[in-house]
Amino acid sequence: MRDSYREELDDINDCLVAMANSVGSAMSTATTALLDADVALADLVIAGDEEIDATRESIEQRCFTVLARQQPVAGDLRVITTAMRIVSDLERMGDLAEHIAKVARMRFPDNAVPQDVRPAFLEAGQVAELLITKAATVIAKRDLDAARELETDDDAMDKLHRGLFRQLLSEDWPHGIETAIDITLLGRYYERFADHAVSVARRVVYLVTGERYRA
Amino acid sequence: MRDSYREELDDINDCLVAMANSVGSAMSTATTALLDADVALADLVIAGDEEIDATRESIEQRCFTVLARQQPVAGDLRVITTAMRIVSDLERMGDLAEHIAKVARMRFPDNAVPQDVRPAFLEAGQVAELLITKAATVIAKRDLDAARELETDDDAMDKLHRGLFRQLLSEDWPHGIETAIDITLLGRYYERFADHAVSVARRVVYLVTGERYRA
Numbered sequence: 102m103r104d105s106y107r108e109e110l111d112d113i114n115d116c117l118v119a120m121a122n123s124v125g126s127a128m129s130t131a132t133t134a135l136l137d138a139d140v141a142l143a144d145l146v147i148a149g150d151e152e153i154d155a156t157r158e159s160i161e162q163r164c165f166t167v168l169a170r171q172q173p174v175a176g177d178l179r180v181i182t183t184a185m186r187i188v189s190d191l192e193r194m195g196d197l198a199e200h201i202a203k204v205a206r207m208r209f210p211d212n213a214v215p216q217d218v219r220p221a222f223l224e225a226g227q228v229a230e231l232l233i234t235k236a237a238t239v240i241a242k243r244d245l246d247a248a249r250e251l252e253t254d255d256d257a258m259d260k261l262h263r264g265l266f267r268q269l270l271s272e273d274w275p276h277g278i279e280t281a282i283d284i285t286l287l288g289r290y291y292e293r294f295a296d297h298a299v300s301v302a303r304r305v306v307y308l309v310t311g312e313r314y315r316a
Numbered sequence: 317m318r319d320s321y322r323e324e325l326d327d328i329n330d331c332l333v334a335m336a337n338s339v340g341s342a343m344s345t346a347t348t349a350l351l352d353a354d355v356a357l358a359d360l361v362i363a364g365d366e367e368i369d370a371t372r373e374s375i376e377q378r379c380f381t382v383l384a385r386q387q388p389v390a391g392d393l394r395v396i397t398t399a400m401r402i403v404s405d406l407e408r409m410g411d412l413a414e415h416i417a418k419v420a421r422m423r424f425p426d427n428a429v430p431q432d433v434r435p436a437f438l439e440a441g442q443v444a445e446l447l448i449t450k451a452a453t454v455i456a457k458r459d460l461d462a463a464r465e466l467e468t469d470d471d472a473m474d475k476l477h478r479g480l481f482r483q484l485l486s487e488d489w490p491h492g493i494e495t496a497i498d499i500t501l502l503g504r505y506y507e508r509f510a511d512h513a514v515s516v517a518r519r520v521v522y523l524v525t526g527e528r529y530r531a
Contacts, residue, residue, distance in 0.1 A: 165393070165394075165397060168383070168393055168397070169389050169390065169393055172387040172389075174384050174387075175384065178380070178383055178384055179380075182380060182383070182400070185397070185400070186404070189401070189404065266497070269493055269497060270493060270494055270497075274493055278484055278485060278489055278493065278496050279485055281493050281496055281497060281500075282481070282484060282485075282496060282497075282500045285496075285497045285500045285501060286500060286504065289501065289504065
């Protein structure tokens with residue numbers, strides 16, 4: 102237990118930011134593994150997910166200990182319950198990065214993503230990185246402007262996702278069913294990753310303003 | 317606020333059970349909507365998801381109020397934090413039922429599921445119902461035997477899911493890419509629904525025994 106209760110709350114928040122950064126690295130590495138059919142990178146992401154899961158447990162346990170020992174009320178209580186929810190989103194985002202790495206691994210030495218779909222996933226990877234980076238900023242600084250930007254960035258991911266379906270459904274999709282399935286699931290993983298980043302931002306907005314975002 | 321704090325905890329648990337039952341109805345209706353291409357049933361599920369979301373907010377708020385006013389420690393504190401997590405799983409399961417209903421609605425008046433894939437989704441729907449029914453029992457009675465059974469039932473869902481992929485990837489898949497995409501996503505929704513049911517059961521096991529299940 103740290104000397105000061107306030108320091109413990111700050112420290113938990115720092116851990117959330119560090120976890121968000123780890124998740125961002127995992128996602129960025131997973132995208133590279135996918136686009137380069139790099140099985141060593143894919144394995145790094147898959148092995149690294151255990152650490153992200155362990156971080157989740159550690160943060161949850163610390164939140165629980167603060168609840169039990171300090172019995173925070175009002176604002177501080179909301180800080181802790183928000184942290185417990187954010188940590189779930191972040192862990193799930195780590196799982197999604199792992200799912201992407203697993204698709205890369207499953208198709209190795211082939212590339213799961215055909216050349217003509219590559220630009221869409223390159224961009225999805227970049228949007229995902231942007232989203233998790235901003236989510237980390239939102240957590241670190243309770244930055245409501247960044248939280249608002251995240252909503253717009255998520256629209257970009259949705260647009261990419263729709264474009265992917267158009268490509269899959271074009272008359273001349275030449276890559277067969279197996280690749281179509283991979284692309285469908287990969288698209289879903291990136292989209293869900295983005296949804297969770299938005300969820301993190303909304304939780305912080307609710308913490309700061311008391312207002313829930315309504316889409 | 318109820319007279320007795322203990323009654324309030326019991327009442328929150330009853331609400332969780334009722335929510336699990338609502339989610340079960342939604343999933344059951346969504347499966348029927350999907351298999352019968354019944355757009356009226358699909359709309360029921362889609363409209364009903366708002367109520368499930370509202371229940372989530374209401375239960376979360378009640379948990380928060382108990383934390384703030386009663387400052388529970390030890391076992392009671394764990395009951396509340398577990399309820400807050402279970403409610404997230406249940407809400408997400410409601411979303412997945414809604415996703416299934418939306419696929420049925422999107423393909424109406426066509427049937428999203430071709431005749432030869434129908435048995436797999438009929439069974440997936442039955443397994444999903446079984447899982448959420450047992451999850452409700454686990455919440456209601458802290459029934460650890462039912463929790464263990466859930467793990468096995470989830471294996472059945474995984475097996476169904478693998479069978480679906482085999483069917484999609486057979487040489488003679490005659491239904492084209494669009495249907496393959498629908499089936500891929502539908503399979504994923506049922507699988508995730510099952511995962512969340514397992515997660516609910518594991519949270520209750522952890523609450524009762526203090527031991528985390530390791531897959």
